[in-house]
Amino acid sequence: MKVILLIRHAKSDWSTETLSDFNRPISEKGLRDALHQSTVLLRQGYRPDIILSSPAIRAWQTAHILAQVTSLPHQWVRGVMAFYWEDPEAIYEAVRELPEKANTVGLVGHNPLWSEVASRWRGEAMEMATTDIVGFAWNGAWKDVPETDLEFLFHLRRTE
Numbered sequence: 001m002k003v004i005l006l007i008r009h010a011k012s013d014w015s016t017e018t019l020s021d022f023n024r025p026i027s028e029k030g031l032r033d034a035l036h037q038s039t040v041l042l043r044q045g046y047r048p049d050i051i052l053s054s055p056a057i058r059a060w061q062t063a064h065i066l067a068q069v070t071s072l073p074h075q076w077v078r079g080v081m082a083f084y085w086e087d088p089e090a091i092y093e094a095v096r097e098l099p100e101k102a103n104t105v106g107l108v109g110h111n112p113l114w115s116e117v118a119s120r121w122r123g124e125a126m127e128m129a130t131t132d133i134v135g136f137a138w139n140g141a142w143k144d145v146p147e148t149d150l151e152f153l154f155h156l157r158r159t160e
Contacts, residue, residue, distance in 0.1 A: 038069035054083035
């Protein structure tokens with residue numbers, strides 16, 4: 001069984017108005033939420049074999065926090081620029097190119113794309129808040145990942 005962990009980046013820090021959207025880091029609350037969510041995910045038995053992330057700073061930080069908590073070597077965190085540009089096809093292309101030895105992948109990115117993809121895969125509307133994680137699975141190869149109706153596993157919502 002292949003598992004996709006769709007992860008929305010942690011809450012960003014808006015205190016520095018001069019930073020571009022791309023360069024905005026996570027906030028202190030975002031850091032706490034990312035650590036908490038990563039720990040809960042690990043306790044539930046999910047550990048990514050690879051993480052694909054938007055290279056925007058807030059997503060990149062979220063991805064590396066997940067890697068740290070789950071003891072994934074940081075070289076297995078890979079940037080996918082198209083995740084920042086909100087290209088749904090980029091998600092399918094990136095997943096379809098994953099090595100078959102990987103069984104679980106974490107995908108870290110942004111709304112509205114992440115909520116749209118979660119909704120498509122679940123077959124009903126879903127909204128992902130910052131640091132939410134939604135798990136999906138299917139039996140098959142990465143190259144054959146469907147674009148709709150994956151098996152819904154869970155929606156790990158961040159705590160307020």
